[in-house]
Amino acid sequence: MSRVEPLRSAVPASTRRHPARAGRGAPDARPKRRSSQRRREAVAGFLFISPWIIGFLVFTAGSMIYSLVISFTNYNLATGSTTPAGFSNYAELFQDPKIAQSLGNTLYYAVLAVPLEVIVALGLAMVLNRAGRGSGFFRTVFYLPKMTPVVATASVFLLLLNGNTGAINQFLGFFGIHGPQWLVDPHWVIPSIVLMTLWGVSGTMVIFLAALNNVPRDLYEVASLDGAGPVRKFFTITVPMISGAIFFNVIVLTIAAFQVFDQAYLLFWRDQTNASPSSSLFYAVYLFQQAFRQFDFGFASAMAWLLFLIVMAITLIQVKLSNRFVYYEGDR
Amino acid sequence: MTARRRLLATASIALVAAGLLAGCSSGSSSSSASFSKDASGSLKAWAFDNADDVGKARLAYAKSHLKGVDISLDQTTFDAQKFTTRVASGNVPDVVQMDAQFVATYAAQGLITPLDKCYSIHDVSPSSTFYPSVRADVTYDGHIWAVPQFYQPPAIILNMRVMDKAGVTPEQINTSKPDELVAAIKKMYVANGGKPSTMGFDPVASGQPGLWILGYGGQIIDSSGKPTLDDPKNVKGLQVLKQIYDAQGGYAADKSFSDTFDTFGKKNQFVTDQVGAQVDNQWYVNVLTPFMKQVQISAVPFYASDGKPFTVSSGSAFVIPAGAKNKDAACAWALDLDSMGAWKAAAAARASTIKATPGAVNTGLFTGSPAADKFVRDTYVKSSGNAGFDKTIDTYYDVVGNGKSIGTSPAGQQIQTELQNALQSTLLGSKSPSAALKDAQSAAMTAYRQAVKNSTPSK
Numbered sequence: 001m002s003r004v005e006p007l008r009s010a011v012p013a014s015t016r017r018h019p020a021r022a023g024r025g026a027p028d029a030r031p032k033r034r035s036s037q038r039r040r041e042a043v044a045g046f047l048f049i050s051p052w053i054i055g056f057l058v059f060t061a062g063s064m065i066y067s068l069v070i071s072f073t074n075y076n077l078a079t080g081s082t083t084p085a086g087f088s089n090y091a092e093l094f095q096d097p098k099i100a101q102s103l104g105n106t107l108y109y110a111v112l113a114v115p116l117e118v119i120v121a122l123g124l125a126m127v128l129n130r131a132g133r134g135s136g137f138f139r140t141v142f143y144l145p146k147m148t149p150v151v152a153t154a155s156v157f158l159l160l161l162n163g164n165t166g167a168i169n170q171f172l173g174f175f176g177i178h179g180p181q182w183l184v185d186p187h188w189v190i191p192s193i194v195l196m197t198l199w200g201v202s203g204t205m206v207i208f209l210a211a212l213n214n215v216p217r218d219l220y221e222v223a224s225l226d227g228a229g230p231v232r233k234f235f236t237i238t239v240p241m242i243s244g245a246i247f248f249n250v251i252v253l254t255i256a257a258f259q260v261f262d263q264a265y266l267l268f269w270r271d272q273t274n275a276s277p278s279s280s281l282f283y284a285v286y287l288f289q290q291a292f293r294q295f296d297f298g299f300a301s302a303m304a305w306l307l308f309l310i311v312m313a314i315t316l317i318q319v320k321l322s323n324r325f326v327y328y329e330g331d332r
Numbered sequence: 333m334t335a336r337r338r339l340l341a342t343a344s345i346a347l348v349a350a351g352l353l354a355g356c357s358s359g360s361s362s363s364s365a366s367f368s369k370d371a372s373g374s375l376k377a378w379a380f381d382n383a384d385d386v387g388k389a390r391l392a393y394a395k396s397h398l399k400g401v402d403i404s405l406d407q408t409t410f411d412a413q414k415f416t417t418r419v420a421s422g423n424v425p426d427v428v429q430m431d432a433q434f435v436a437t438y439a440a441q442g443l444i445t446p447l448d449k450c451y452s453i454h455d456v457s458p459s460s461t462f463y464p465s466v467r468a469d470v471t472y473d474g475h476i477w478a479v480p481q482f483y484q485p486p487a488i489i490l491n492m493r494v495m496d497k498a499g500v501t502p503e504q505i506n507t508s509k510p511d512e513l514v515a516a517i518k519k520m521y522v523a524n525g526g527k528p529s530t531m532g533f534d535p536v537a538s539g540q541p542g543l544w545i546l547g548y549g550g551q552i553i554d555s556s557g558k559p560t561l562d563d564p565k566n567v568k569g570l571q572v573l574k575q576i577y578d579a580q581g582g583y584a585a586d587k588s589f590s591d592t593f594d595t596f597g598k599k600n601q602f603v604t605d606q607v608g609a610q611v612d613n614q615w616y617v618n619v620l621t622p623f624m625k626q627v628q629i630s631a632v633p634f635y636a637s638d639g640k641p642f643t644v645s646s647g648s649a650f651v652i653p654a655g656a657k658n659k660d661a662a663c664a665w666a667l668d669l670d671s672m673g674a675w676k677a678a679a680a681a682r683a684s685t686i687k688a689t690p691g692a693v694n695t696g697l698f699t700g701s702p703a704a705d706k707f708v709r710d711t712y713v714k715s716s717g718n719a720g721f722d723k724t725i726d727t728y729y730d731v732v733g734n735g736k737s738i739g740t741s742p743a744g745q746q747i748q749t750e751l752q753n754a755l756q757s758t759l760l761g762s763k764s765p766s767a768a769l770k771d772a773q774s775a776a777m778t779a780y781r782q783a784v785k786n787s788t789p790s791k
Binding site: 076079080095097158163166181183184185186278289290291295299 | 412413416419420422437441442443527528583584585587588589591592654655743745746749752753756757760762774775778779782783785786
C-alpha cells in the first residue's frame, strides 16, 4: 500500500469541514449548535440504554463489588454481619486441595469442550449453509436442543451414557468397540459431560451460520476458476472470512467452559445420597457447595474472584493472539 | 472526561455500591431461643409435604389444636439456596422441614433456633419421645435443634425367587459373615456378555455408606463433630463392599446396572428378578405392595460385625429458622404434627385408605417415635395373607430400635461427600481402602475447619 488515508472519524469534524480554521480559534456559532445537539443526542442515547446500565450496575457490578468486599471477610449469614478476614480467604485458596482439583477438572473440560464445540458447530453450520429447500426446517430442528431444558437433557443423557445399556455404547458396539462406563469410570466422566455439552451447540452454530452467509460468493467462484478444491477453499477463504466469528465463539465458549455448572451438577451432584465422582467436581460446583452447603460466603467469594482473574487472563491472551489470526474486513 | 466529571462518576459508583452494601448487609436479626405456650397470629411453614393421607391427617390434627393460628403452607421442597436467600433478605418462614442430616450444619451457622425450651414449655421430653438415634441426628453442641419425624431404617429385602433358584437361604444373607455372603452372591449372580442381568446382592453402597461403615464398628464423626474417616475400623466396611461388588462384575458394571432399575415401576428389580437381595429403606415395601402377586419377597436385617441386627437412622425434621417471626406458633405446630395424637390420626387415615383400596397392605408407619410406632403396629398392621410380606414388615419393625446415628457435624454434608469419594475410589480399585479414607479425612478436615470458622455459638 502506497498511501494510508486516515479514517474520517479520527479527524475532528470542525477540522474536516474547515481545515483552514483549525487551530485559529475563530468564532463560529455552528459548532456550538452542533455541540449542544450532540449532547442532546448523547443524553437520549444514555436514556435509551439506561435500563441496561441500571441492571448492570445493580445486578452485575453491584454484586461483584459486594462479593469483592465479603471475600475479605468472614460473613455470617445468620446475623448478616461480617468480620474482617484480610487475605485469609485468598490464602485458603492455596491450602484447600479441592481448589486445585476442581480447577484442573474445569481446565480439562475447557480444553476438550471448546475446540469440539467450535468444530461441531462449524460443521453443522456448513451443512445448513448448503441446504437449499427446507433449510428453515432444518435450522429449527438443529436449534431445538438449545431450547430443551438442561434438566431434561441431563435425564436423557443419564440413559444414553449408561455403561451397560446406554444407546451410545450400543452404537459403539456395532463397530466392535466396548464402550466405557461413562458415568462411573473417573476417566470418562468429563468426556461424558463434554458430550452432553455438544448437544447444546446450536447457539454457536447459529453465529457461524450468520458469518458463513456473509462470506462473498464471488471469492469462492474466483477460487474455483483458479482450480481450488473444497478443502483449499475452506482454509483459505471460509476460515479467514469467518475468523471474527470463530474468535468471538472461542472467547464466549471459553468463559462458559470455566463456569460450567449445570451439566455436572445435574448428572452427579444434585442427588446428595448418590456417589459423585471427584472428577466431576468442577470449580463452579465447588463454589456452589462452599456458598450454599457450607455457608462460607467469604471463601466462595474469594473463589469467584480467583475464577474471574483466571478467565480475564485467558481472555486477554486470546485477544492478544487474535491480532495475528483474526481478519476484520474494515481493517485491510 | 474532565477531572470533575471523573470525580462525579467515581462518587456515583461509590454511592451505588454503598447503597448495595447497605441493602445486602441487612440480614436476619439474632434469634432468641425463648418460647411461649401461647401460639397465635399467622404461621408460615415451608417444605411440609401434606400430599398423602398421612400428611393431611396430621395437618388437620395440628390445625385443630392451634385454633388461633392462621397457617399458610409453602409445599415446595426444601432448597438450600432458596433458604439462604430468604435468610439474607430477612424473609424467613417460621418453620421449615428439611433432611435431618442437614440440621447440625444449619445449627452451627446459627441459622436455626435451639428447641430445648420449645420442648420443655410444652412438656415434651425428646429422650422419651424419640428413638435415641433419631434424637442424636438432631442434637448438636448439647442442644436439640429440630423436631424429627419419619425414621426410615434400612434392612435387606430378599428376592426369594432368585434365591431359591440359586439354592441360597435367607440365613446366608448375613452381613456379619462376609465370606458366606459373598459365596451366596456368586451363586445368584447372572451375567450376559460380561454385563450383569441379575445382581446377587445390591448393597447400595453409595446410598447407604453409613450403614456399612458403622455396621462394621467404624465411626464417621466423633462426639465433637470432627470427621473420623481415617479411623482404622472404617476399613472393614469398605473391604466387604469391595468383595461384594467384585464377586458380581465389579462396581462400575453393577452401578450402571442398578441405575437402570425401574425402581418405582411395574418392571422393578424384584418383579424382573434383577436382584437376589437389596438394601432398602422401609418405604420401599410400600412400593412393592401393588406387585404382591408378581414378587416373592422376604427380609433379613443388616447384621453388624458382632452378629446383632443393626440399622442407621435417617428421616426429616422440622426446624425453626433463627429469624422466624412466630416461633411460638412454629414450635407448637411442629410438636403437634409429631404428637401421638397426630400419628393416631394419620394411622387411622392410612387404614381407611387401605380399606378402600383392593389388595392394599398396611406396612405401618415409621414415625421416629417408639410409642407411636408400637401403637400403629399393634392397632393396624395385620397379616397381609402373604407370609413373605409379613416377614418383611416384621423385619423392619424389629430392627427399628437398633439404629445408630451417623453423627452430627457443622461439615456433615461435606464429610458424607468425602466418604462417598473414598468409597468410589476403593470400589473402582484406584485406591486402597485405608489410602482412600486417609485422603477423605484430610479433605473432610479442611471442610470442617472452614465450617467451624464461620460457626455461631449456640444461644
